[in-house]
Amino acid sequence: MGLTPVTSAPLTVPAPELVTRTVEIPDPGALLSLLPDEASLAWVRHGEGLVGWGEAARFEGDGVNRFAEAERWWNTLTRTAIVRDEVQLPGTGPVAFGSFTFDDAGESVLILPETIVGHRDGRWWVTTVSLNGNLPPWPALPAVSSPRRPGPVTFADGARTGPEWESVVAEAVRRIIAGELEKVVLARDLVAECHSIIDPRWPLHRLSDRYPRCWTFSVDGTLGATPELLVRRERGLVTSRVLAGTIRRTRDDIHDLALAASLARSSKDLEEHEFAVRSVADALAPFCSSMNVPETPFVLHLSNVMHLATDLAGVASGNASSLALAAALHPSAAVGGTPTDTAQAVIREIEGLDRGRYAAPVGWIDSAGDGEWGIALRCAQVDTADPSRMRLFAGCGIVAGSDPAAELAESAAKLVPMRDALNR
Numbered sequence: 001m002g003l004t005p006v007t008s009a010p011l012t013v014p015a016p017e018l019v020t021r022t023v024e025i026p027d028p029g030a031l032l033s034l035l036p037d038e039a040s041l042a043w044v045r046h047g048e049g050l051v052g053w054g055e056a057a058r059f060e061g062d063g064v065n066r067f068a069e070a071e072r073w074w075n076t077l078t079r080t081a082i083v084r085d086e087v088q089l090p091g092t093g094p095v096a097f098g099s100f101t102f103d104d105a106g107e108s109v110l111i112l113p114e115t116i117v118g119h120r121d122g123r124w125w126v127t128t129v130s131l132n133g134n135l136p137p138w139p140a141l142p143a144v145s146s147p148r149r150p151g152p153v154t155f156a157d158g159a160r161t162g163p164e165w166e167s168v169v170a171e172a173v174r175r176i177i178a179g180e181l182e183k184v185v186l187a188r189d190l191v192a193e194c195h196s197i198i199d200p201r202w203p204l205h206r207l208s209d210r211y212p213r214c215w216t217f218s219v220d221g222t223l224g225a226t227p228e229l230l231v232r233r234e235r236g237l238v239t240s241r242v243l244a245g246t247i248r249r250t251r252d253d254i255h256d257l258a259l260a261a262s263l264a265r266s267s268k269d270l271e272e273h274e275f276a277v278r279s280v281a282d283a284l285a286p287f288c289s290s291m292n293v294p295e296t297p298f299v300l301h302l303s304n305v306m307h308l309a310t311d312l313a314g315v316a317s318g319n320a321s322s323l324a325l326a327a328a329l330h331p332s333a334a335v336g337g338t339p340t341d342t343a344q345a346v347i348r349e350i351e352g353l354d355r356g357r358y359a360a361p362v363g364w365i366d367s368a369g370d371g372e373w374g375i376a377l378r379c380a381q382v383d384t385a386d387p388s389r390m391r392l393f394a395g396c397g398i399v400a401g402s403d404p405a406a407e408l409a410e411s412a413a414k415l416v417p418m419r420d421a422l423n424r
């Protein structure tokens with residue numbers, strides 16, 4: 001379907017002639033309801049955001065330079081673009097959706113769709129894309145089929161069973177107490193097996209209905225609803241929502257309020273949270289002339305769990321793009337640990353999991369470099385060899401006071417959004 005070949009960016013090849021046209025449209029209905037069943041791209045929160053389909057151009061890359069190579073590819077593509085944009089908002093004009101790997105191995109992608117529909121502040125627009133130097137066709141939204149129900153789904157342990165994972169957590173606690181490191185985030189996976197090829201729109205609709213405060217995303221088979229915004233850059237303002245420290249919800253709202261108060265006082269969770277906030281504030285500092293870092297977190301209520309949360313805001317001092325900022329922040333201590341390098345080495349040594357694109361930046365970038373990058377959490381990755389299978393992921397921050405059984409229960413609670421989105 002792509003108009004340009006898949007590329008690992010041999011950067012000397014002249015960029016195709018990108019022409020985009022953005023026009024304002026009347027309310028076309030819910031963004032997710034516009035998605036066709038294939039190659040659906042999405043970044044939606046509270047009904048606003050971007051969806052896209054078709055593939056005009058694609059970057060694939062791996063290794064330690066994957067972010068920088070992706071950015072170079074994007075800049076080369078957009079630098080000489082002819083952009084007709086009658087809306088002029090962040091996210092209008094050409095936009096690429098991206099999903100990166102946690103580690104250097106595996107394939108990261110940036111995709112420029114053929115069609116993008118956006119909604120923000122009471123305005124809707126469509127962007128169409130051509131790569132042959134001609135003005136793209138006037139946009140027409142295609143009629144789409146209804147999402148297909150996955151049918152009965154079975155779930156099985158992935159890389160480790162629950163008890164095996166508890167021993168890994170116990171080993172991490174031992175190392176933390178021994179002074180090797182201060183915090184490490186350990187993850188586990190489940191394998192979901194469906195009867196037919198998974199239509200990503202089915203879980204996406206459910207996730208965005210049930211978790212409206214999260215960013216519901218879909219990029220190249222990675223999909224989920226993340227509560228954590230790694231970074232947003234918009235017209236010189238840089239923001240980030242840092243999460244760490246979790247408590248499970250019950251079905252009793254009054255009891256949950258008491259639990260929220262205990263989370264806000266829990267020294268174990270406050271310590272875990274402080275590591276995550278520090279890692280983001282330190283990584284953003286070189287890119288900001290001023291920054292506001294609240295001293296006390298608030299409690300973010302989701303329907304399955306509650307988190308300690310801190311919203312940071314800074315003024316950009318240079319023109320590092322949203323993707324460059326995401327690269328500088330990855331992996332924050334919300335998904336890696338403290339100190340970062342030791343935590344990553346411990347993860348590689350004891351976790352026993354290929355994280356793929358879980359816990360890594362997912363989001364979008366426009367031609368001005370503005371964009372939003374979440375951390376791919378509460379998510380799943382479709383198996384490319386067998387698209388009726390997906391891997392679901394969840395991880396927990398481990399500190400000296402962590403209890404393996406409680407962490408296993410917390411990871412189960414974090415798997416609920418994706419499990420339910422496939423099941424019901």
Ligand SMILES: C=C(O[C@H]1C=CC=C(C(=O)O)[C@@H]1O)C(=O)O
Nearest residue numbers: 243244245246334394395396397
């Ligand atoms: C690593 C995950 O969550 C992170 C984000 C929020 C709270 C976390 C925690 O309390 O452990 C984790 O740091 C995950 O959901 O897979």
